[in-house]
Amino acid sequence: MSSIIITTIQTSLHWEDKSANLRMLEEKINGIREKTNIVVLPEMFSTGFSMNAASLAEKMDGETVAWMKGIASAKKIILTGSLIIEDQGQYFNRLLWVLPNGQTGHYDKRHLFGYAGENEYYTAGNKRLIASVNGWKINLLICYDLRFPVWARQQLSTTESTNAIPTPEYDLIIYVANWPERRIHAWKTLLQARAIENQSYVVGVNRTGTDGKDIYYSGDSMIIDPLGEVLYTRAHEEDIFTITLQKEKLEEVRHKLPFLQDADDFIIEL
Secondary structure (H helix, E strand, O other), X not given: OOEEEEEEEEOXXXXXXXXXXXXXXXXXXXXXXXXXXXXXXXXXXXXXXXXXXHHHOEOOOOHHHHHHHHHHHHHOOEEEEEEXXXXXXXXXXEEEEEOOOOOEEEEEOOOOOHHHOHHHHOOOOOOOEEEXXXXXXXXXXXXXXXXXXXXXXXXXXXOOOOOOOOEOOOOEEEEEEOOOHHHHHHHHHHHHHHHHHHOOEEXXXXXXXXXXXXXXXXXEEEEEOOOOOEEEEEEOOOEEEEEEEEHHHHHHHHHHOOHHHHOOOOOOOO
16 A cells, blocks of 8 residues: 655745745745655745735746745655636636646635635636545645535545445545634534545644734644544644655545445535
8 A cells, every 4th residue: 555745834924925935935845854745835825815816916937836846846745735826817716736847736716715805806716626646636625615515525436336336536635724713623623524524634734823914823734534533733833744644544444434335426516
């Protein structure tokens, strides 16, 4: 069975200061000494969770995407996190999945946080991104998506055989976030719920510190196994953490507790 190594970066962010954030994050990434496959940054890592899209947005050939490609190539890692992107005249809270060879995939946040007016400035995405790494399938999502279980729900596939065991769509969910401390109980509870109901590992990376709107973020980044057990969490402090996830553990859980076989069929209508 294959394993995968994930490094999470829980950090405070400089409010709407791209240059300062990229310098800070590059220093942290260069300081990682362990071998790792994927480095995960928070939501809107270059700016903080800002509605100032018109002045902060970059295009896909802009500075921050180039920076991500340079880091991924130099460190021979996959680098992921979300930033503000302008594409064909629209603004997106876009998660980038950047490979060491410069290839990229992206996911546009589906559920925009209307409570903070995100839906007034950004366009919602309508497609999930499930990436493949070392035999793992990874479902990539952003912050408020966590509150909507159908969007993350495993969509199972089977062969033509009527006795075939359904194949799960993915093995790991990654959520990148700017999730305020005042609602952190929901963050922690729902991350565990997504792991249990989908029999999947879950990685949630949140920021720390206070943003330009005086909103405090406690971090509480988490790594959770397919049974919902917390393998890692850290509150209030900046932290860089590396963990190896084992596919064997995942397959063992799915084999001994084949709950996904009883799941409901469904279609998401957009």
